[in-house]
Amino acid sequence: MTADASLRRTPIHDSHVRLGGRMVPFAGWEMPVQYEGVTAEHHAVRTACGLFDVSHMGELEMRGQYAGAVVNYLVTNDTSQLEVGQALYTCACNARGTILDDLIVYRAGDERYLIVCNASNRDKMSEVFRKAAEDHCDFEDVSDRTALVALQGPRAFDVLDRAGADASRLRDLKSFHFRDAVVANVKTTAARTGYTGEDGVEIFCAWEDAASLWDRLLELGKDIGLKPAGLGARDTLRLEARLSLYGNEIDETTNPIEAGLGWVVKMDKGDFVGRDALEGVKGAKLARRMVGFEMTGRGIARHGYVLRDAQGNDVGVCTSGSPGPTVGKNIGLGYLPAPMAAVGTPFLVDCRGKNVDAVVVKTPFYKAKKADKG
Amino acid sequence: MSDYPKDLKYTRDHEWARAAGASVKVGLTSFAVKQLGDVVMVELTLKVGDTIEEGAPFGTVESVKAVSEMFSPVTGTVKEINAKLNEDPELLNQDCYGEGWVMVVEAKDGALSDLMDAAAYTEFVASAE
Numbered sequence: 001m002t003a004d005a006s007l008r009r010t011p012i013h014d015s016h017v018r019l020g021g022r023m024v025p026f027a028g029w030e031m032p033v034q035y036e037g038v039t040a041e042h043h044a045v046r047t048a049c050g051l052f053d054v055s056h057m058g059e060l061e062m063r064g065q066y067a068g069a070v071v072n073y074l075v076t077n078d079t080s081q082l083e084v085g086q087a088l089y090t091c092a093c094n095a096r097g098t099i100l101d102d103l104i105v106y107r108a109g110d111e112r113y114l115i116v117c118n119a120s121n122r123d124k125m126s127e128v129f130r131k132a133a134e135d136h137c138d139f140e141d142v143s144d145r146t147a148l149v150a151l152q153g154p155r156a157f158d159v160l161d162r163a164g165a166d167a168s169r170l171r172d173l174k175s176f177h178f179r180d181a182v183v184a185n186v187k188t189t190a191a192r193t194g195y196t197g198e199d200g201v202e203i204f205c206a207w208e209d210a211a212s213l214w215d216r217l218l219e220l221g222k223d224i225g226l227k228p229a230g231l232g233a234r235d236t237l238r239l240e241a242r243l244s245l246y247g248n249e250i251d252e253t254t255n256p257i258e259a260g261l262g263w264v265v266k267m268d269k270g271d272f273v274g275r276d277a278l279e280g281v282k283g284a285k286l287a288r289r290m291v292g293f294e295m296t297g298r299g300i301a302r303h304g305y306v307l308r309d310a311q312g313n314d315v316g317v318c319t320s321g322s323p324g325p326t327v328g329k330n331i332g333l334g335y336l337p338a339p340m341a342a343v344g345t346p347f348l349v350d351c352r353g354k355n356v357d358a359v360v361v362k363t364p365f366y367k368a369k370k371a372d373k374g
Numbered sequence: 375m376s377d378y379p380k381d382l383k384y385t386r387d388h389e390w391a392r393a394a395g396a397s398v399k400v401g402l403t404s405f406a407v408k409q410l411g412d413v414v415m416v417e418l419t420l421k422v423g424d425t426i427e428e429g430a431p432f433g434t435v436e437s438v439k440a441v442s443e444m445f446s447p448v449t450g451t452v453k454e455i456n457a458k459l460n461e462d463p464e465l466l467n468q469d470c471y472g473e474g475w476v477m478v479v480e481a482k483d484g485a486l487s488d489l490m491d492a493a494a495y496t497e498f499v500a501s502a503e
Binding site: 033034037038039040232235236298299300302322323325352 | 411412414415417434436437438439441
């Protein structure tokens with residue numbers, strides 16, 4: 001792989017290279033797509049645990065008396081009810097009601113909010129929040145000094161048990177809650193969130209502490225099956241859990257309702273960007289819907305493949321597809337006309353010129369057995 | 375970097391060819407397989423008895439993350455296809471120069487002279503990295 005000087009590196013870059021990570025360009029960053037292999041890393045996260053470097057993601061801070069009101073106006077979910085130490089998944093839409101980004105909003109203090117956005121949308125969202133903050137509250141893009149690692153899997157908390165007394169108590173965090181914690185001698189903020197369908201934490205720390213945190217966690221978890229996991233496994237894991245990926249399932253041509261994210265749109269919370277447009281969407285019949293599907297014929301659907309009805313008419317598009325290592329089937333997500341979105345509906349996927357049978361199935365494709373997320 | 379078998383010839387698309395008389399066995403190099411990652415499906419667009427031109431696509435190999443086309447290193451007639459890859463595509467990951475071979479072509483003129491030898495391929499891969 002040719003080194004591209006324009007690509008940015010996370011503070012954990014040297015560790016990735018040392019671990020044999022294959023580095024690829026991703027949203028302007030040089031990121032590990034895999035170490036030992038996507039499948040092995042995927043299974044490690046499902047059966048033990050995996051460690052992901054997601055320091056490329058954007059972190060924005062809003063501070064001040066009106067920070068809460070401004071944030072709530074920019075997102076579709078209702079952040080006004082968040083307690084300090086609580087987080088919420090949401091979309092941010094434009095006035096047309098289509099999706100600018102999907103975010104997690106953390107209420108870090110009475111008058112302080114942290115917003116985590118996708119790396120690919122950092123500049124755009126940074127601008128959106130900066131503009132909205134003008135004359136109302138303080139805004140700071142803290143992405144460049146904020147690193148983020150995700151420790152995910154059924155054994156994640158067994159690793160934290162070895163990372164100090166404070167880290168050990170992170171077990172008591174409820175789902176979508178967070179707090180400051182010393183983990184492996186590093187000052188962090190740990191949140192019980194993730195993007196894999198497994199229990200676990202996402203840990204924020206200072207840029208300069210991230211490599212030490214990463215190396216130490218891997219060492220502590222080695223004999224309980226902790227493995228470094230790359231973007232490849234992150235993608236198959238989130239797909240099995242039916243979590244949307246910006247740029248695939250959602251973008252500025254899709255609205256949250258058709259994307260199956262209606263649960264993060266709160267029409268009764270007061271005005272917010274995109275509200276009028278989304279009210280229109282909710283009042284009308286949906287033209288298309290996001291569905292999960294399984295390939296019943298021999299083939300793997302991929303992002304961008306055309307979906308066809310039984311007569312061979314082009315009716316939709318695959319937004320994500322791959323083998324699902326845990327479910328043991330070739331699975332995918334895509335948009336189909338609403339009348340074809342019912343579970344059990346057969347259709348065809350154009351796999352490079354060949355129509356391959358598929359069927360709409362219930363999602364998520366995979367759900368973790370033990371739901372002890374508080 | 376890995377050692378590429380000296381008795382094979384190599385294409386710029388990362389196929390290998392092993393000539394035994396007019397019979398040429400074809401597969402993917404360890405470099406190609408490593409780039410792909412975990413192979414989950416091998417699909418040939420031709421069957422035994424079909425003719426194939428040098429450089430023409432003859433199928434795809436898919437990993438969890440990617441799809442890649444395979445191109446024939448020789449012109450000739452397909453004599454054999456490795457049916458085992460249907461059931462066990464991971465043979466490509468495990469043994470790409472042995473059990474993971476892809477097909478055998480009866481070469482029209484038997485010449486593999488245009489292909490790279492192991493030393494040239496090693497250099498080619500190094501420059502691509």
